[in-house]
Amino acid sequence: MVKDEVGDWREGRRRSAREAIVEAAWAAVRGEGLAGLTMRDLARRAGVTPPTLYAYFESKHDIYDAMFGQAAAEFTAVITAPYPTDDPREILITGARRFVEFCATDPPRYQLLFQRTIPGFEPSPESYAPAVEALASSHRRLALNGVTAPRHQDMWTALVTGLVDQQISNDPGGERWTRLVEEMVDMFLAHCAPAPRSTTRKASPRQKGTRS
Amino acid sequence: MVKDEVGDWREGRRRSAREAIVEAAWAAVRGEGLAGLTMRDLARRAGVTPPTLYAYFESKHDIYDAMFGQAAAEFTAVITAPYPTDDPREILITGARRFVEFCATDPPRYQLLFQRTIPGFEPSPESYAPAVEALASSHRRLALNGVTAPRHQDMWTALVTGLVDQQISNDPGGERWTRLVEEMVDMFLAHCAPAPRSTTRKASPRQKGTRS
DNA sequence: GTCTATAGCTGGATAGAC
């Protein structure tokens, strides 16, 4: 599995250069918008000239794909990180909070990952796989709370993406909607969970384990 | 502002030509995407040449603004049309259904009206006014159901836009999320509405998928 | 691998004849 030393070294150099370009690309889209990425601007930010970019990427779409893959990996890492509790409700809340904050803190990343607004761009299957896994993990956390109906899974995705959507559109950088996660979860569980638990209206700590 | 007959006639001609161009612009964005609108393509669709467009609009943004104003007026008309019931819950459901269907049946229109994705485009105040009024009317329908807390108004907007978002992104042309409106409303009211009045339909148990 | 230079294209917008 070990290549010769020079090969490894070159491979490492190449990868770090790619990563530097991708990093510059993220800075670019955060400043100019996702669709506003241009090879000229990216080259300038990366400290090279446009043709050099084509030594590392085949096309502009190839750069978007690398960004997509990186973002998808970050997303998976955030969502699948250990949950510091065994309480199903707490797990669901934590998962939702992670999702909403991950999306709301970086709108271009959200736009690239979950909204398809780049004309002609489709992520490669390798890049796309983590996102699918993350959705499945979301369904697992719902199942922990007794929510398994596809209809309710759809309501759940609408609920959390609605929070993200409003936060990004109407209060960028703030927390006007992100802070509503816990109350939304309680509302959702009160309606969709099979054995209704006692819930208090406000965000006060409550006793755990009333459900099982 | 010439008021003589010839002036009126010319004004009428000018307006109808403008409307024809705007109509062609809608056809264009439905085919090519909102950001994919080009003056060349628009001119071709409208049966004229690009310079002619500038006889009716000052710029491409000016065309977007005309589209925005038209869409906002349509939106207001749909939302404020008479509600064929006095029941607060039915009114809320109807309003939400109108909103979700209005948005989901025409994604570019939704994108132009409610998401700000055209770089550098801001609607003129005249065009923007109807949308503000529509939001206020939404708050009035919530108030009919006893929901007045800003926090709950925000939850409401997140809820309905989440349905729209998922419907457009994951099932365009279908009704996988739009059909969830009624159940979402019941979930929302169960959580946010004040103690149910004894005279209301709260007595009838909520059941899924049942139309009144 | 990185550069200079440029091809080849498409975009918004305009000049000026009619």
Place this chain on the structure above:
DNA sequence: GTCTATCCAGCTATAGAC
């Protein structure tokens, strides 16, 4: 008002020297 013709800016991508 509408046209032909065009300007000029910006884009992706490539050729070829080093």
